[in-house]
Amino acid sequence: MKAALTHYLDQRRALVDEALSRSLPQPPACPAIVSEAMRYSLMAGGKRLRPILTLAAAEAVHATLPADRRGPAEHAIALALPAGCAIELIHTYSLIHDDLPAMDDDEMRRGRPTSHVVYGEGIAILAGDGLLAEAFALMAREPRSAAPTDPLVDRKLRIIRRVADAAGATGMVGGQAIDLNAAGTSSLTDDDLRAMHAMKTGALIRASVAAGAIIVGATDALVDASDRFAAELGLAFQITDDILDVEATSQQMGKKTGKDAALGKPTYVTRFGVERSRQMAADCVARARLTLERAGLLEGYLVDIAEWVVGRRK
Numbered sequence: 001m002k003a004a005l006t007h008y009l010d011q012r013r014a015l016v017d018e019a020l021s022r023s024l025p026q027p028p029a030c031p032a033i034v035s036e037a038m039r040y041s042l043m044a045g046g047k048r049l050r051p052i053l054t055l056a057a058a059e060a061v062h063a064t065l066p067a068d069r070r071g072p073a074e075h076a077i078a079l080a081l082p083a084g085c086a087i088e089l090i091h092t093y094s095l096i097h098d099d100l101p102a103m104d105d106d107e108m109r110r111g112r113p114t115s116h117v118v119y120g121e122g123i124a125i126l127a128g129d130g131l132l133a134e135a136f137a138l139m140a141r142e143p144r145s146a147a148p149t150d151p152l153v154d155r156k157l158r159i160i161r162r163v164a165d166a167a168g169a170t171g172m173v174g175g176q177a178i179d180l181n182a183a184g185t186s187s188l189t190d191d192d193l194r195a196m197h198a199m200k201t202g203a204l205i206r207a208s209v210a211a212g213a214i215i216v217g218a219t220d221a222l223v224d225a226s227d228r229f230a231a232e233l234g235l236a237f238q239i240t241d242d243i244l245d246v247e248a249t250s251q252q253m254g255k256k257t258g259k260d261a262a263l264g265k266p267t268y269v270t271r272f273g274v275e276r277s278r279q280m281a282a283d284c285v286a287r288a289r290l291t292l293e294r295a296g297l298l299e300g301y302l303v304d305i306a307e308w309v310v311g312r313r314k
Contacts, residue, residue: 002304004304005301005304005305005308008304009052009305009308012048012051012052012055012056013047013048013052015055015077015081016048016051016052016055016081016084016085016088017043017048019081019082019085020042020043020085020088020089021043023085023086023089023134023138024038024039024042024130024131024134025134030130033119033123034123034126034127034130036119037115037119037123037124037126037127038127038130038131038134040115040119040127041092041095041096041109041115041127041131042088042089042092042131044109044110044111044112045110046092046110048088049205049237049305049309050084050087050088050091050204050205050208051081051084051085051087051088051208052305053205053208053212053230053233053302053305054080054083054084054087054208054209054211054212055077055080055084055212056212056300056301056302056305057080057209057210057211057212057213057226057302058076058079058080058212058213058215058216059073059076059077059212059300059301060212060213060226060297060298060299060300060302061076061212061213061216061217061218061222061297062076062216063299064222064296064297064299065216065217069217076216078143079143079152079215079216080211080212080216082138082139082141082142082143083139083159083163083211083215084208084211086134086135086136086138086139086163087135087163087204087207087211089131089132089134089135089138090131090132090135090163090167090172090204091204092128092131093127093128093129093131093132093135094167094172094176094204095109096114096116096124096125096127096128096131097124097125098176099114099115099116099124100116100121100124100125101116101121103176103180115127115128132167135163136160136163136164139156139159139160139163140156143215151217155214155215155217158214159210159211159214159215162207162210162211162214163207163211165203165207166203166204166206166207167203167207170199170203171199171203171204171207172199172200172201172203172204174199174200175196175197175198175199175200175201175203176200178192178196178199179200179265182196182265182266183264185264185266188266190271193266193267193268193271194235197234197235197238198231198234198235200238201234201237201238201241202230202231202234202235202238203234205230205233205234205237206227206230206231206234208230209226209227209229209230209233209302210223210226210227210230212226213226221295222295222297225291225292225294225295226295226297228288228291229288229291229292229295229297229302232284232285232287232288232291232306233284233285233288233305233306233309235280235284236281236282236284236285236288236306236309236310237309238268239268239277239278239280239281239284239310240281240309240310240312242267242268242269243269243274243277243281244312244314245267245269246269247274268280281310282310284310285306285307285309285310288303288306289303289306
C-alpha cells in the first residue's frame with residue numbers, strides 16, 4: 001500500500017474512532033449492560049471503510065467546488081463525519097446480528113469473541129438494535145443546522161433517506177434474507193448473485209459515498225457519479241471478501257474463514273473460481289476509476305481506496 005494512503009487511512013481511522021467513542025449514550029441515560037455491549041462491538045477495531053469513504057467522498061467533491069463556496073477542507077470533513085460514523089454504527093449492528101446462531105453463527109469477529117458469546121443472544125440483539133437507532137439519532141442531530149432554512153437540513157434528510165433505504169428491506173436486510181435462503185441451494189443465477197450482493201454489501205457502501213458527496217453540496221451529477229463509483233467498489237469489495245474467505249487465515253481476517261463453503265453459500269469464488277473472480281474485482285476498480293475521471297473527482301483518495309480494497313489481505 002502507498003505510504004501516503006497508509007497515512008491517510010490511519011489519520012481518518014483515528015478521527016472516526018474518536019468520534020465513535022463519543023457517539024453512544026452512557027449510564028445513567030441507558031442501562032450499563034446495553035452501553036457496554038454496544039461499545040464492545042463498536043470499538044473492537046476494524047477497517048472503518050464506510051466512514052472513511054464518506055470522508056473521502058466529501059473531500060473529493062469539496063475540491064471541485066468554486067473557491068467562494070469551498071472553505072477549508074477541515075470543514076468538509078467535519079460536516080461528513082457524523083454521517084460516516086452513523087453508517088459505521090449500522091455496519092456494526094449488522095455484524096452483531098449476522099454473527100448470531102440464527103444467522104451465520106460465528107464466534108469470532110474482529111479478532112475477539114462475538115457479542116452473543118460474551119453477553120448472550122438477548123443482549124447482543126438489543127445492542128444491535130441500539131446501534132441502529134443511535135445511527136439515525138446521530139444523523140438527525142449532527143451536523144447542527146442554524147435554522148430550518150439552512151441547506152444542511154435538506155442535505156441531512158436526503159442522506160437519512162438514502163441510508164434508511166440502504167439498511168432496510170430494499171438494501172442490506174433484503175440481501176441478507178436472500179443470502180440466508182440461498183444457502184445450500186444452486187437456485188441463484190449470476191445476475192441474482194450480483195443483485196444479492198448489491199443489496200447485502202453494496203447498498204451501504206453506496207450510501208457511505210453518497211452521504212459524503214451530498215453533505216458538502218454536490219450537484220446531482222456529482223452525486224450520481226459518486227454512486228456509480230461506489231456501486232463498482234461495493235462489488236469489488238464483496239468479490240475480494242469471497243476470495244479472502246478461501247485464501248486468508250482466520251488470524252488474518254479476525255473471524256473464521258471457510259464459512260461460506262461450509263454453509264453452502266453461493267459466492268463469486270464458487271461460481272467463477274479464484275482467478276476469474278480476481279479479474280472481475282480488478283475490472284470493477286477500473287470502471288470505478290473511469291467514472292471518477294469523467295466526473296472530475298480524481299483529486300483525493302477515492303481511487304487509492306478502491307485499489308486498496310481489492311489488494312487487501314484481511
